[in-house]
Amino acid sequence: MAYIRLLNTRMYLSRRSLAGLIVGAVMIIFLSHNNSYVMTIKKNVFNEYDSNSFLVGISNDNVSDTVREEIQACIHPELDVDDPVMMAFYKKLPKVVCKGEKNWVFVDNGTLRFSEEAKKIHKDFHCDYYPLIRGPGDYQISFSDPIKDIKDGANLTSDFFKITCVDINNNTYENIHAGIHLNLTIKERLQVVKPPANGLGLSIAFLGFDSMSRMSWLRRMPLTRDYLVNELKAIEFQGYNIMGDGTPAALLPILTGKHEQELPEARRNQKGAASVDGFPWLWKNFSQHGYVTSWADAQIQIAPFNYRLLGFEHSPADYFMRPFYLAVDPLYHKYSPDCQASEPMHMVWFNWIRDIFNMYKDDPKFLFHFYTPLSHDDNNKITMADEDLKTFIQYLETGRFLNNTLLLIMADHGARFADVRRTLSGKLEERLPYVSLRFPPWFETKYPEIIKNVRTNVNRLTTAFDLHETFKDVLKFDGAGMGDIKNRGISLFKEIPKSRTCADADVAAHWCACLAWQNVPQTDPDAKRALQTALDTLNNFTQEYRSDCALLSVGNVTMLSKLFTSDDVLKFKETAGDRGLEPIMSAETARDKVIYQLTFFTEPGHGEFEITLEHLIATDSMSVNPKSISRINKYGNDPACILDKNREIRQYCYCKNNLS
Ligand SMILES: *[C@@H]1O[C@H](CO)[C@@H](O)[C@H](O)[C@H]1NC(C)=O
Ligand SMILES: *[C@@H]1O[C@H](CO)[C@@H](O)[C@H](O)[C@H]1NC(C)=O
Ligand SMILES: *[C@@H]1O[C@H](CO)[C@@H](O)[C@H](O)[C@H]1NC(C)=O
Ligand SMILES: *[C@@H]1O[C@H](CO)[C@@H](O)[C@H](O)[C@H]1NC(C)=O
Ligand SMILES: *[C@@H]1O[C@H](CO)[C@@H](O)[C@H](O)[C@H]1NC(C)=O
Ligand SMILES: *[C@@H]1O[C@H](CO)[C@@H](O)[C@H](O)[C@H]1NC(C)=O
Ligand SMILES: *[C@@H]1O[C@H](CO)[C@@H](O)[C@H](O)[C@H]1NC(C)=O
Ligand SMILES: *[C@@H]1O[C@H](CO)[C@@H](O)[C@H](O)[C@H]1NC(C)=O
Ligand SMILES: *[C@@H]1O[C@H](CO)[C@@H](O)[C@H](O)[C@H]1NC(C)=O
Numbered sequence: 001m002a003y004i005r006l007l008n009t010r011m012y013l014s015r016r017s018l019a020g021l022i023v024g025a026v027m028i029i030f031l032s033h034n035n036s037y038v039m040t041i042k043k044n045v046f047n048e049y050d051s052n053s054f055l056v057g058i059s060n061d062n063v064s065d066t067v068r069e070e071i072q073a074c075i076h077p078e079l080d081v082d083d084p085v086m087m088a089f090y091k092k093l094p095k096v097v098c099k100g101e102k103n104w105v106f107v108d109n110g111t112l113r114f115s116e117e118a119k120k121i122h123k124d125f126h127c128d129y130y131p132l133i134r135g136p137g138d139y140q141i142s143f144s145d146p147i148k149d150i151k152d153g154a155n156l157t158s159d160f161f162k163i164t165c166v167d168i169n170n171n172t173y174e175n176i177h178a179g180i181h182l183n184l185t186i187k188e189r190l191q192v193v194k195p196p197a198n199g200l201g202l203s204i205a206f207l208g209f210d211s212m213s214r215m216s217w218l219r220r221m222p223l224t225r226d227y228l229v230n231e232l233k234a235i236e237f238q239g240y241n242i243m244g245d246g247t248p249a250a251l252l253p254i255l256t257g258k259h260e261q262e263l264p265e266a267r268r269n270q271k272g273a274a275s276v277d278g279f280p281w282l283w284k285n286f287s288q289h290g291y292v293t294s295w296a297d298a299q300i301q302i303a304p305f306n307y308r309l310l311g312f313e314h315s316p317a318d319y320f321m322r323p324f325y326l327a328v329d330p331l332y333h334k335y336s337p338d339c340q341a342s343e344p345m346h347m348v349w350f351n352w353i354r355d356i357f358n359m360y361k362d363d364p365k366f367l368f369h370f371y372t373p374l375s376h377d378d379n380n381k382i383t384m385a386d387e388d389l390k391t392f393i394q395y396l397e398t399g400r401f402l403n404n405t406l407l408l409i410m411a412d413h414g415a416r417f418a419d420v421r422r423t424l425s426g427k428l429e430e431r432l433p434y435v436s437l438r439f440p441p442w443f444e445t446k447y448p449e450i451i452k453n454v455r456t457n458v459n460r461l462t463t464a465f466d467l468h469e470t471f472k473d474v475l476k477f478d479g480a481g482m483g484d485i486k487n488r489g490i491s492l493f494k495e496i497p498k499s500r501t502c503a504d505a506d507v508a509a510h511w512c513a514c515l516a517w518q519n520v521p522q523t524d525p526d527a528k529r530a531l532q533t534a535l536d537t538l539n540n541f542t543q544e545y546r547s548d549c550a551l552l553s554v555g556n557v558t559m560l561s562k563l564f565t566s567d568d569v570l571k572f573k574e575t576a577g578d579r580g581l582e583p584i585m586s587a588e589t590a591r592d593k594v595i596y597q598l599t600f601f602t603e604p605g606h607g608e609f610e611i612t613l614e615h616l617i618a619t620d621s622m623s624v625n626p627k628s629i630s631r632i633n634k635y636g637n638d639p640a641c642i643l644d645k646n647r648e649i650r651q652y653c654y655c656k657n658n659l660s
Contacts, residue, residue, distance in 0.1 A: 004645075008376040053213055069448035072498040074461035074514035075563055076239050077428050081218050084423045089415075090219055093381045094385065096346075098339035098618060100237040104165050107156060107179030109358040112163075114152040122167035131158035132176070134323040136638055138276075138311035141323045163418065175341050176331070176350060178324045180355040186292055187531075190363045193290040199475045201364070202443070203291070203405040206254075208370040209434075210247065211379060211415025212239065217434035220383045223390040228409060232397060234438035237455055240462045241415045241500035241507050241514075242431050245580030247304040250412035251370065251466035254471070256280050257489065259506075260579055266309045267578055276305050281318045285364070286366035289475055294356055296321035298349050299372040300329055308578060318369070324372055333564060338384065339371070346374055346385045350392045357401040364407070365638060366471075370412075379415050397417070403440050406474070408467075410435040418574075424589050431513035435462075437492070447479040448550055450493045460496035463505050465489030509568040510583045515595070516566040527560055530596040534611045537624045538602065541652040550639045555601035558608075563595040599632070605654030608633040 056609065062489050104118035105127065118125065129150040130143040140355045143162055147154075150163075156179050165173040209217075214236070218225060228234040234538070241248050243285040252260050257281050268278045283293045295317040297303050305311055312320075328340055335341060342349050349371055356367060372384040396402050411433040420426035437454065451658075457466075469491040472478075483490035488506040502512035520527045537552050543548035573587035596613040612628035614619070631651035641655035 003640050006336060033175055072460065073501045074239065075517075076432065076461075076513055077515055077565060078217050079425070079428060079432070081215055082273060083215070083425050085218070085423050086215065086420075086429065089379065089417075089420060092220075092383045093380055094384065094581075096338045096344040096384050098335065098342050098344060099336045100342060101173075102182075102342045103175060104173040105163055105175070105177065107177055107355065108155055108357065108598065110180060110182045112150060112152070112154045112156055112179075118173075119152075120173055122165075122169075122173075123167050124421075125167040125171075125173070126172075127163050127165035129157075130162040130164075132160035132162065132321070132323055132327055133158075134315065135167050137313050138306060138322060139326070141326045148199075152515070160327065162327065169408065176324065176327045178352045178355075180352070180359040181299065182359065183318070187349070188269075190290060190292060190360075193288070195290040196363050197475055198477060199289070200447070200473065201404070202439075202474050203365040203367075204286075204408070204471060205353070205365065205367045205405050206369065206408045206410070207404075207409050208251070208368075209382065209409075210370070210372040210376040210380065211413065211430035212375050212411035212417050212434050214240075214432050214434045215429050216379050216414060219410065220379060221389070222385045223386045224409070227390045227393060228436055228438060230436050232393070232407075234407070234436040235439070237435040237437070237457070237462055238432070240410075240435040241502065241505070242433060242511055243464050243507060244511060245413075245575040246416075247370070247372075247412045248309065249580065250464055251304055253277075253489075254467045255282050255368065257282075257465065257468040257472075259580065260655070266305075268308060268310060273310060275310045277313050277316070280318050282468070283366065283368070285472075285475060286364075287318065290423065291364040291366040292319070292360050292368045293317035294319035294353075294369065295310060296349065296352060296369040297372060298325055298345070299376070300325045302372060304370065304377070307347055317366075319356060321349075321369075322392060324352075338381070344385070344388070346371065347388060350388065354392070354395065357396060357399075359399060362404075375411075377565075378417075388576070402438070403442075405440065406443075407438040408436065409438075421574070422587070422589065424565065424592050427572065427589060428513055428565065431511055431569070447480075447493075453480055453495045456477065457492050457496045460498065461500050461502065461505055462492065462496060463489070463507060464508065465490050466496070493508075508583075509566065510572040511569075512566065513569070515563040517561060517563055519561045522557055522560060526594075527562075527596070530613050530615065531557065531560070531598060531600065532624045534596075534598050534600075534609070534613055534624055537604070537611070537626075537629070538609065538652050541649045544640075544647070544652065545645065546644070548655055548657075549639075549649075550604050550656050550659065552602040552605070552607070552652075552654065555603040555606065557598070557600040559597060559599035561597050563597065565591055578596070593617055597624075602654075605635075605638050606633075607631060607635060607638070607651075607654065 030351060102115060102117055103124065104115055104122065106115060108111050112129065123255040126149050128146040128148050130146045130433055133142045133144055158179050159181055160176065162176050163174070165216065229236065243253055248260055252263065256263060264278045265273045267273055285291045298321070300306070300322065332340065338345050353367065354368055356365065373542065374385055413433050414430035415426065416430055421430060439451065465488050469489040471492050472492060478491065481494055481498050483494035485500055485504050488497055502509065502514055522528065531554055533632065570589045570591060571585040571587055573584045576582045576584055594615045594617070596615065598611045598613065599608065601608050610623055610630040610632050613622055613624045635651060638658060639650035639653040639655060641657055642650060642653045
């Protein structure tokens with residue numbers, strides 16, 4: 001066992017070192033009319049579109065402006081889907097099975113339906129319908145007088161209701177259901193108020209899942225992800241960095257454009273605290289601008305705006321699912337795990353969204369839904385819902401419900417379980433949640449410049465404030481073009497500047513997943529070793545041709561810098577304080593590797609090379625990924641003597657006969 005584990009670790013290390021950083025300097029070599037070799041260089045050092053390898057950029061201080069222009073300021077660490085440290089937490093669970101009899105009734109686009117199966121089994125059953133009433137406030141509900149003997153096909157009179165049924169043998173059914181009843185007040189409002197003409201006219205559907213890092217999503221949701229990315233052409237963001245600890249820190253910036261501490265006091269037991277109604281919620285703006293709005297989260301005890309905060313006095317949106325969960329929560333103990341009566345709990349949540357889409361198929365929608373139960377305490381439970389989520393999105397797509405909708409499938413942050421957080425991979429994954437955006441196909445045809453920017457931004461440093469600006473752009477489009485780095489939030493419809501750092505984006509250092517960047521002096525022993533390794537690598541290419549190619553030595557070094565996970569991230573253990581704003585920096589997470597970025601001349605011949613090298617700390621090994629070597633100046637006729645023998649090594653060969 002111990003042997004196998006060791007073997008795995010070693011295989012893992014060597015695979016990782018091979019994966020390395022990919023330097024995407026593009027070299028175009030062509031034969032010019034006078035027969036000398038000329039090389040054109042596009043000095044965009046990193047390959048931005050290699051989506052599965054890693055993220056690009058370089059972080060923070062002491063980087064000259066020239067370098068900043070060329071290289072992205074924030075390089076994200078390369079994360080590994082198969083990371084054995086993280087795979088140790090992985091388990092695929094079977095689909096949810098709900099025991100007991102199938103529900104007797106269900107809802108269908110605003111109507112109550114009796115199931116055919118129940119009608120057969122339970123001759124002549126009769127039901128009473130009790131509308132569920134919210135409030136006052138976020139913690140109370142009541143049922144109003146029943147509609148006695150309600151019929152199959154009746155219109156719902158409320159979104160949520162309790163129903164009790166009895167058949168002639170006194171068999172009974174009792175359950176709480178969620179649907180969307182026809183609300184003429186809303187329908188009329190939507191007739192009168194239309195979305196602004198200077199907006200993009202898109203609906204927005206945000207389906208959030210708790211505690212799912214990008215890597216965790218890739219590991220656990222393969223069916224959904226494959227469908228989203230390969231069939232729906234969803235765009236996944238790889239450099240979306242969290243803003244703080246927990247769900248409010250992730251959702252408040254999206255929904256209000258502010259950090260919690262910038263908003264009115266709403267914490268329990270704080271002097272002068274009031275409900276969160278006074279926050280500048282985007283729901284209100286969308287509602288005022290011709291959209292129907294919703295907010296649904298499913299775990300009342302840890303609801304993002306109710307756990308530490310006081311919750312809503314008045315519903316923030318047209319549709320609000322909390323009252324339903326207040327009614328259902330006391331009943332869960334009666335059912336099989338993860339079920340409400342005969343339905344998996346997550347299906348109840350999906351179906352309510354489905355019903356909003358049905359009732360408002362052609363109306364503008366701003367839907368914001370966040371699901372906790374499948375992934376908050378244990379990421380693995382969500383594997384039970386992969387197929388169902390895929391099927392649900394497929395239903396929306398094939399029913400043409402998404403033709404006018406920007407669909408966001410994403411998470412608030414990665415897993416925060418203590419044992420995951422202790423590992424370096426876990427820390428980095430926590431900071432990089434899953435984020436995907438899917439636009440209807442016609443949108444790219446109509447707004448090619450927007451989609452171009454969105455795709456460019458995939459590997460840039462992005463945050464929740466950017467999503468806020470993006471949503472505002474849907475209401476009032478501010479144009480594509482280059483984003484202003486001075487704003488902490490930049491619409492994803494604009495290009496996020498390459499030079500953006502965590503400081504620009506208002507991400508605290510201990511949350512910043514960008515690799516730190518440091519210039520190192522040539523006298524540094526590790527730097528010396530790195531240079532020597534890089535040089536040996538170059539010379540090894542020409543080893544067999546030493547009678548033709550000169551042995552090179554290092555001439556002037558123009559760039560010698562290293563990239564590594566910052567001390568702030570390594571030392572970060574957890575946060576303290578009611579808002580989770582005070583970092584406790586006592587962790588002793590070890591650094592796994594340091595990446596060297598070298599640019600130097602070789603002599604004789606004055607060749608200039610750009611090389612990326614990885615120093616793995618655990619094994620103290622340094623290696624150059626052959627793909628990361630770029631010859632960045634012209635070599636002209638220098639390798640003429642070798643061309644007939646081995647064309648592949650021409651960049652590394654300076655012919656000895658040039659010396660005489
Ligand atoms: C349901 O409501 C619609 C619209 O108001 C109405 O046309 C229909 O007759 C109602 N159906 C029933 C069964 O009452
Ligand atoms: C059903 O319950 C009612 C009231 O308790 C009782 O009068 C009736 O006899 C019962 N019917 C059957 C079939 O048990
Ligand atoms: C949203 O509405 C509020 C008040 O209704 C207003 O102050 C704010 O500027 C609006 N925000 C946007 C992005 O339109
Ligand atoms: C209909 O929607 C409006 C606006 O959201 C709300 O105030 C009202 O209570 C709803 N009516 C019913 C019967 O739910
Ligand atoms: C659902 O019902 C509403 C109101 O009756 C109607 O406008 C809408 O078209 C229906 N949706 C579907 C998908 O049939
Ligand atoms: C989708 O929406 C676009 C733009 O509103 C429209 O031109 C197109 O006909 C719609 N396609 C379908 C299949 O509904
Ligand atoms: C950046 O430059 C300043 C002043 O030149 C220096 O004090 C600091 O140590 C440098 N930081 C890094 C990370 O190299
Ligand atoms: C260069 O080649 C020698 C001999 O094959 C080998 O031992 C050495 O590890 C190589 N060095 C590098 C940096 O690839
Ligand atoms: C190295 O750089 C120095 C200063 O820029 C310059 O004077 C010198 O000629 C360079 N040496 C070579 C070999 O290019």
